[in-house]
Amino acid sequence: xxxxxxxxxxxxxxxxxxxxxxxxxxxxxxxxxxxxxxxxxxxxxxxxxxxxxxxxxxxxxxxxxxxxxxxxxxxxxxxxxxxxxxxxxxxxxxxxxxxxxxxxxxxxxxxxxxxxxxxxxxxxxxxxxxxxxxxxxxxxxxxxxxxxxxxxxxxxxxxxxxxxxxxxxxxxxxxxxxxxxxxxxxxxxxxxxxxxxxxxxxxxxxxxxxxxxxxxxxxxxxxxxxxxxxxxxxxxxxxxxxxxxxxxxxxxxxxxxxxxxxxxxxxxxxxxxxxxxxxxxxxxxxxxxxxxxxxxxxxxxxxxxxxxxxxxxxxxxxxxxxxxxxxxxxxxxxxxxxxxxxxxxxxxxxxxxxxxxxxxxxxxxxxxxxxxxxxxxxxxxxxxxxxxxxxxxxxxxxxxxxxxxxxxxxxxxxxxxxxxxxxxxxxxxxxxxxxxxxxxxxxxxxxxxxxxxxxxxxxxxxxxxxxxxxxxxxxxxxxxxxxxxxxxxxxxxxxxxxxxxxxxxxxxxxxxxxxxxxxxxxxxxxxxxxxxxxxxxxxxxxxxxxxxxxxxxxxxxxxxxxxxxxxxxxxxxxxxxxxxxxxxxxx
Ligand SMILES: Nc1ncnc2c1ncn2[C@@H]1O[C@H](COP(=O)(O)OP(=O)(O)OP(=O)(O)O)[C@@H](O)[C@H]1O
Numbered sequence: 001x002x003x004x005x006x007x008x009x010x011x012x013x014x015x016x017x018x019x020x021x022x023x024x025x026x027x028x029x030x031x032x033x034x035x036x037x038x039x040x041x042x043x044x045x046x047x048x049x050x051x052x053x054x055x056x057x058x059x060x061x062x063x064x065x066x067x068x069x070x071x072x073x074x075x076x077x078x079x080x081x082x083x084x085x086x087x088x089x090x091x092x093x094x095x096x097x098x099x100x101x102x103x104x105x106x107x108x109x110x111x112x113x114x115x116x117x118x119x120x121x122x123x124x125x126x127x128x129x130x131x132x133x134x135x136x137x138x139x140x141x142x143x144x145x146x147x148x149x150x151x152x153x154x155x156x157x158x159x160x161x162x163x164x165x166x167x168x169x170x171x172x173x174x175x176x177x178x179x180x181x182x183x184x185x186x187x188x189x190x191x192x193x194x195x196x197x198x199x200x201x202x203x204x205x206x207x208x209x210x211x212x213x214x215x216x217x218x219x220x221x222x223x224x225x226x227x228x229x230x231x232x233x234x235x236x237x238x239x240x241x242x243x244x245x246x247x248x249x250x251x252x253x254x255x256x257x258x259x260x261x262x263x264x265x266x267x268x269x270x271x272x273x274x275x276x277x278x279x280x281x282x283x284x285x286x287x288x289x290x291x292x293x294x295x296x297x298x299x300x301x302x303x304x305x306x307x308x309x310x311x312x313x314x315x316x317x318x319x320x321x322x323x324x325x326x327x328x329x330x331x332x333x334x335x336x337x338x339x340x341x342x343x344x345x346x347x348x349x350x351x352x353x354x355x356x357x358x359x360x361x362x363x364x365x366x367x368x369x370x371x372x373x374x375x376x377x378x379x380x381x382x383x384x385x386x387x388x389x390x391x392x393x394x395x396x397x398x399x400x401x402x403x404x405x406x407x408x409x410x411x412x413x414x415x416x417x418x419x420x421x422x423x424x425x426x427x428x429x430x431x432x433x434x435x436x437x438x439x440x441x442x443x444x445x446x447x448x449x450x451x452x453x454x455x456x457x458x459x460x461x462x463x464x465x466x467x468x469x470x471x472x473x474x475x476x477x478x479x480x481x482x483x484x485x486x487x488x489x490x491x492x493x494x495x496x497x498x499x500x501x502x503x504x505x506x507x508x509x510x511x512x513x514x515x516x517x518x519x520x521x522x523x524x525x526x527x528x529x530x531x532x533x534x535x536x537x538x539x540x541x542x543x544x545x546x547x548x549x550x551x552x553x554x555x556x557x558x559x560x561x562x563x564x565x566x567x568x569x570x571x572x573x574x575x576x577x578x579x580x581x582x583x584x585x586x587x
Contacts, residue, residue, distance in 0.1 A: 249505075249530075250312070250538040251564040252294035253278055253557070254305065255545050256333035262546055269550040270543065272297055280543075280557060282550045290557055292564065293538075298545065302340050306351045312538055313352050316452050317359055317370070319463030319573040320536050323470065323529030324348065327559075328542030329552045330474030331438035337540055338448075338471040339427075349448050349469050353419035356450070356467075363454075371453040373410040374419065376426040379521045380444035381493045384408075387426040387446070396524045398517065401534075403524050410451060431490075438474075443490040445497065445522050446471045465574040468529060472498070472522075475552075497522040502559055504530055509566040534572035539563050 255270050255278070271279040273289050280287040296305050309324065316322045326334035340347025360370040376387035377394060384394040388409050395406040413419055431443040450467040473494040476483075483491050500520040507515040508531040517527040529537045541560040543553045 249563045249566050249568055250293045250536075251560045252296065252308070252538065252540045253292045253543060253560065254296040254300070254333065254337055254540055255298055255543045256336065257298035258545060266546040266548060268298075268545040269547045269553065270545050278557070280550055280554050282554065283547070287554065290561060292541075292560065296540075302337075302345055302347060302351070305337065306348055306355075309348060309538065309540075310352075310355055312536065313355060313467065314359060315536050315571070316450065316465055316467040317356065317363060317454065319454060319465050319575055320571050321465045321467075321528055321534065321574060323468040323526065323535050323537045325468075325470040325472065325526070325529065325537070325539045326542060327472050327539050328474055328556055329544060329549065330441055330476040332474060332542035332544045332549075332553075332556075334471050334474060334540075334542045335440075335442055337542060338469060339423075349471075350416075350420065350423065352450075352467070352469060353413075354416050356452075357416055366456075367458045368454055368456045370455075371412070372414070373412050373451045374422055375405070375408050375410050375449045375451070376422065377405065377408060377447040377449065377525065378430060378444045379447070379497070379525060380431050381490060382497065382521050384521050384525065385429075387429045388422060391429055396521060398524055398527065401528065403527055405525075441476075442471065442473045443487070443494070445473050445494075445525075447525055461575060463573065463575050466528070468526070470526065470529075477552075496520065501526070501530075502562075505559075505563050505566050508568060509562060511567065529568075531566070531568040534569055536571040537568060 258266060258268065269281050271281065271287075272295060273279055274291075276293070276295055277289050277291045278295050279289050294308050296308070312324065313322060326338045328334050336345075336347060338347045338349050340350070356372070360368070360372075364370070374388075378385045378387050378391070384396055384405070386392040386394050386408050388411060392407055392409075394408045397404040397406060411418075411422055413422070426446070426448070430446055432440050448469040448471075450469075451464070452467060453462070453464050455462045473490075475495055475498050476491055497520045500516060500523050503519075504515050504517055504523050515531060517523045517530070523530070529535045539560065541556050543549075543556060545553075
């Protein structure tokens with residue numbers, strides 16, 4: 001163990017590093033690096049030189065040179081051979097030196113190959129040989145000559161390494177040229193990328209400018225559409241004014257879509273040749289084209305329908321009596337049009353409430369003050385009932401131009417919620433029943449009456465007028481409805497009242513003097529809308545589009561055409577000035 005340590009210390013001393021102190025023994029003083037000039041005098045030639053230089057890089061080896069493969073040069077080997085033959089007195093030493101030379105050369109060669117220092121055994125033997133020549137002299141070790149076969153082996157190894165080196169160099173060259181080739185390709189791709197990026201940014205600019213152009217066209221298009229709408233609205237207003245001046249009933253037609261139960265079994269008999277025209281075909285027999293103020297096709301929403309009648313309703317805020325009546329056979333969509341459902345499905349009656357309150361607010365900013373009240377009346381089996389006071393019977397009394405409704409309650413309202421509450425009460429009291437034609441058929445005529453009082457203190461003008469929104473019961477045929485008993489009686493009354501209505505329209509149209517308003521409660525209630533009361537009147541004729549109902553729809557259209565050509569007298573503003581009652585004709 002101590003010997004090993006000492007040897008190890010000695011070896012370290014050859015490479016200039018001081019040996020570490022060992023336990024129990026003072027560290028040996030550093031030994032100077034062997035001077036190559038002095039070593040040959042103490043030891044065998046060649047071996048000493050190699051031993052002293054074993055730890056130096058091969059390029060710096062002084063004296064005898066050893067090739068990178070650890071092989072001694074040719075003159076050196078011959079010198080070694082001479083020494084071996086002439087100096088018989090030291091054969092062992094020389095032999096040891098030769099062996100060490102071979103070992104050291106081999107270790108140097110390995111170090112060159114691997115880049116690692118020689119293994120300890122080599123170091124040890126070299127250090128021993130280099131730094132303790134006296135020991136070597138005292139106990140000469142038998143030196144073996146380098147065997148030619150070993151030299152050959154080393155030469156072969158050397159040659160193999162050179163071949164490997166050459167192969168590695170070739171491979172490196174090949175890789176280098178490959179990298180250069182790929183570099184070239186990369187450069188080409190870079191150039192292509194740059195040109196594509198340029199093209200892309202050009203295309204982006206073109207796209208941007210096209211989008212701007214499109215936007216300009218869109219704005220222009222919108223302007224043109226607005227202009228067209230304006231012109232159309234103007235035209236409609238002029239037309240309405242003409243109708244007012246002539247004192248005619250306005251007629252709009254609304255065709256409902258096929259409902260769920262009809263979609264699979266039926267198809268539509270109605271065509272729309274123009275925006276304001278309709279044609280009803282009976283089987284293979286094509287119908288005539290008939291024109292109306294408005295044609296609401298099945299695609300019209302509740303909102304769109306209301307937008308087309310709101311100007312008409314607005315007249316009530318300006319002091320005109322206004323009547324809007326839904327007419328049509330059973331199941332054609334009258335209640336849907338007037339009352340409707342909830343939210344977007346709300347009909348004209350609830351929408352009118354929201355509209356009147358909103359518009360009256362605008363007029364209030366011009367100094368007008370409004371008072372609204374509501375009454376709901378039902379005509380069932382030719383008797384009038386109050387829908388807002390537990391169905392009390394209402395007495396109707398005809399004056400010259402007006403009808404008094406004795407016992408009908410009036411309810412002051414100041415907002416939309418008030419109207420909604422009263423509508424719920426009226427809905428609960430209204431007579432409805434399921435028939436073959438309609439799951440929820442109205443068995444009565446319903447009249448929703450607004451009394452509107454307007455007053456402008458700055459001018460002293462006051463107006464009081466009525467807005468009547470009417471949901472008629474539908475005409476029906478006993479066979480189709482499949483009704484009997486009480487329902488049959490209801491049906492008879494409905495049909496009779498509608499016949500009297502048609503008769504009144506015909507009499508009014510023919511201008512022959514007497515009009516039979518008194519013949520039914522319905523015509524009494526509607527008298528002011530049909531010619532006696534200077535009212536603006538609009539009838540929305542509802543149609544069922546089914547093929548099977550074509551004949552009935554045609555009848556409705558014929559009646560609508562008659563109404564349209566009926567002169568009911570020009571509307572008059574119901575104005576009171578400074579306490580005096582005066583009526584101002586529009587003419
Ligand atoms: N425009 C429409 N869009 C969708 N469904 C509609 C439309 N019009 C009517 N309907 C549906 O058609 C059916 C009949 O409508 P509605 O009850 O309003 O007819 P009506 O003319 O009032 O019938 P009746 O005279 O028997 O009371 C209902 O189911 C209703 O929801």
